[in-house]
Amino acid sequence: AYSAQQVNITNCDREPIHIIGKAQEHGVIVVCDLNSFHVSQCSENIEDILGIPHANVLGLPLKQALSKKVAKSFKKKFRNDESLLPEKLKIGEQKFLCIPSISGDHLIIDVEPSGKSIDPIRFQEQLTKILTELDESESVNEMCQQAALLVKHLFDYDRIMIYKFDEEWNGEVVAEVKEPELESWLGLHYPATDIPKPAREIFMKQGVRIISDVHYKASPITPEISPLTGQPLDISNSELRAVSPIHIEYLQNMKVGASLTAAIVLNGELWGLVACHHYSPKFINYHQRQSCLFLTQVFSNKLALKTTKTFLENTAKSDEVRKKLVLQMTSIKNIADALYRFDPKFTDIIECSGGALVMDGEIYLAGVTPTRTEIKQLCDEILAEKEVYFSTKSLLSIYPKAKDYKNKASGILSVQIGEQDGNYIMWFRPEAKETVSWGGNPEKKAYVKDGVEYLTPRKSFERWTEKVAGVAKAWEEYDFEAVGTLRESIVHVLVKQQKDKIDSLN
Ligand code: BLA
Known part of the structure; x- marks a missing residue:
């Protein structure tokens, strides 16, 4: 003991x-x-x-x-x-x-x-x-x-x-x-x-x-x-x-x-x-x-x-966006265009600072994002190994290269779309540290007596600040719900397009 x-x-x-x-x-x-x-x-x-x-x-x-x-x-x-x-x-x-x-x-x-x-x-x-x-x-x-x-x-x-x-x-x-x-x-x-x-x-x-x-x-x-x-x-x-x-x-x-x-x-x-x-x-x-x-x-x-109410409200809000995106997808044949060129964009479906669409080898960006090269690397080195859904609020903790863009994408939520490997939609959130404020007097001294540092909330706050380097606001249950249903809709539209293509060939 x-x-x-x-x-x-x-x-x-x-x-x-x-x-x-x-x-x-x-x-x-x-x-x-x-x-x-x-x-x-x-x-x-x-x-x-x-x-x-x-x-x-x-x-x-x-x-x-x-x-x-x-x-x-x-x-x-x-x-x-x-x-x-x-x-x-x-x-x-x-x-x-x-x-x-x-x-x-x-x-x-x-x-x-x-x-x-x-x-x-x-x-x-x-x-x-x-x-x-x-x-x-x-x-x-x-x-x-x-x-x-x-x-x-x-x-x-x-x-x-x-x-x-x-x-x-x-x-x-x-x-x-x-x-x-x-x-x-x-x-x-x-x-x-x-x-x-x-x-x-x-x-x-x-x-x-x-x-x-x-x-x-x-x-x-x-x-x-x-x-x-x-x-x-x-x-x-x-x-x-x-x-x-x-x-x-x-x-x-x-x-x-x-x-x-x-x-x-x-x-x-x-x-x-x-x-x-x-x-x-x-x-x-x-x-x-x-x-x-x-x-x-x-x-x-x-x-x-x-x-429960917040969940329902957020889900309802993202569902509105999803429906508009579905309309755009069905009227414009190019799915990527439909998702990122107009208003609303796929990034409007949940709270995020930016997002990327990776489709058939092309990368389309919206909002604040890492560069295309960085996203390509991310797909090859991380997402390729993951399941259909992948999310983290601290990409840095599993992927050191993310250090270069932690103020753009510390948090990432991604879904794979379609049968084809390598097609993804991803949403980004920046490191949260920037949005966190020190509530009291900004002087951040630990309490030191006889050369020993003592425990104080202020000292704790400093420890916390170190800890949250590269950590974004967490993804919520309703964020997963929203991107999950969006994915289903996209797959649905894709399948229908395939079917229409086959029908027209016959
Ligand atoms: C317990 N620490 C607690 C409790 C709180 C806090 C609320 C429960 C207290 C209780 O049982 O009444 C922390 N209190 C806070 C914080 C604020 C506050 C964060 O008011 C912010 C304003 N504590 C440390 C470290 C250790 C530690 C580094 O800071 C470990 C090495 C230990 N905290 C610790 C232990 C308990 C505790 C062991 C349980 C105390 C007990 O029930 O005996």
């Missing part, structure tokens, strides 16, 4: 954050054996928070360690195979909430302050507000902005960001609501390494996570190894799981004091995050976190609707 000390920028994915073995300071992790309901492990801060000495609690029946009521409820529900729900716990004048989750043969109980309770009417109001205010806006970006505003209103963190992943798990801040004195991070990009795979996977399961105090002292869960299994305990379902020291460093370098992060899931995949920063410690209780979960679920649903 890797310890935190051995983890660096190159191997983030290997840090075992699910078995970190510590709790955040604001709550106690109590672990009990699901067979006997006796406490098997516990975080050492139990004395500070519940006033129970750690040594006394190990081995105790849960009903004595916490309360009869809590133990009875968990036991009953577990044995009846019902889902476990949080239970209230009162110790002296202090109120807590016991939030259960299951990890193998262990019941993990997060005991945390119940915080200011919201009355049911206000709670209902909140949920209604979420439902009504997250309506269908013009664009996904507007929807994100609305969601950020709502999160700001409900939970009042200093900075709320909606962070969207691309297909390689790099991210971009697509919406932001912040206190006026803070610099804006809207439009900043981050490399995938900033949120490693294990962290993303835990998010998919958990949905919402707070770090209540970035300067907290993590409390070790002891004994460290589960007496039930002889293995480190997986606490990925615990909401109190302590935070990777690397991520803590990252937050400290940003001067962040507390955070709230919530997953936005689209069609079963992590689409993005609601990422909130506060510049001092901040705790929001279980009910508020549930409201946040509700909010992201409503948002995800609307997002799914919106994506």
Whole structure:
């Protein structure tokens, strides 16, 4: 196993954050054996928070360690195979909430302050507000902005960001609501390494996570190894799981004091995050976190609707163009002429900066493109090896020669047409770097202390900028749909022309 000390920028994915073995300071992790309901492990801060000495609690029946009521409820529900729900716990004048989750043969109980309770009417109001205010806006970006505003209103963190992943798990801040004195991070990009795979996977399961105090002292869960299994305990379902020291460093370098992060899931995949920063410690209780979960679920649903709608709209738009192109092809016998000489051209069918038609040895160009020689080479050296459809957003990553024209064709989408080898239509997109802006102060210095470079979003942005050299905006599902149907139409016209030719000969 890797310890935190051995983890660096190159191997983030290997840090075992699910078995970190510590709790955040604001709550106690109590672990009990699901067979006997006796406490098997516990975080050492139990004395500070519940006033129970750690040594006394190990081995105790849960009903004595916490309360009869809590133990009875968990036991009953577990044995009846019902889902476990949080239970209230009162110790002296202090109120807590016991939030259960299951990890193998262990019941993990997060005991945390119940915080200011919201009355049911206000709670209902909140949920209604979420439902009504997250309506269908013009664009996904507007929807994100609305969601950020709502999160700001409900939970009042200093900075709320909606962070969207691309297909390689790099991210971009697509919406932001912040206190006026803070610099804006809207439009900043981050490399995938900033949120490693294990962290993303835990998010998919958990949905919402707070770090209540970035300067907290993590409390070790002891004994460290589960007496039930002889293995480190997986606490990925615990909401109190302590935070990777690397991520803590990252937050400290940003001067962040507390955070709230919530997953936005689209069609079963992590689409993005609601990422909130506060510049001092901040705790929001279980009910508020549930409201946040509700909010992201409503948002995800609307997002799914919106994506379908965007797909349909784009498909409809390109279909209009396709129909006109078909008319041109049937009235003008020369297919290449029909596709590139008139208005619309084949390049109007999807968003692109240029395109090329390669037909019967001729190359026809439209918009911004590599030279004819470069396209010829591309056909011989790359496309000839590929299937009917080929696409990449980074030609450079598979074809070094593309370096010379990355500002014209970093992204390429191509289809082969007709029976004959060597006939292609291709669409190009330039490197996206040129279209990406640095959201805040343009001074791009890494944070250096004692000769060591520290992790900061700004440093991340630089890493990202290096990474996206030669990478274009990604091709979307509806782009493939559009060129796919265009190809079918062309083949159809070609077949018909062949047939007419044969008919006329007979
Ligand atoms: C976790 N990194 C995260 C999380 C976010 C980010 C949102 C989840 C935090 C949570 O669980 O609450 C990243 N946060 C960002 C970004 C912004 C932001 C990009 O606000 C932009 C504004 N982090 C690094 C590097 C490594 C790394 C280089 O930058 C690896 C070496 C690791 N990030 C890392 C780990 C976690 C993490 C391990 C999981 C933390 C945990 O759950 O314990």
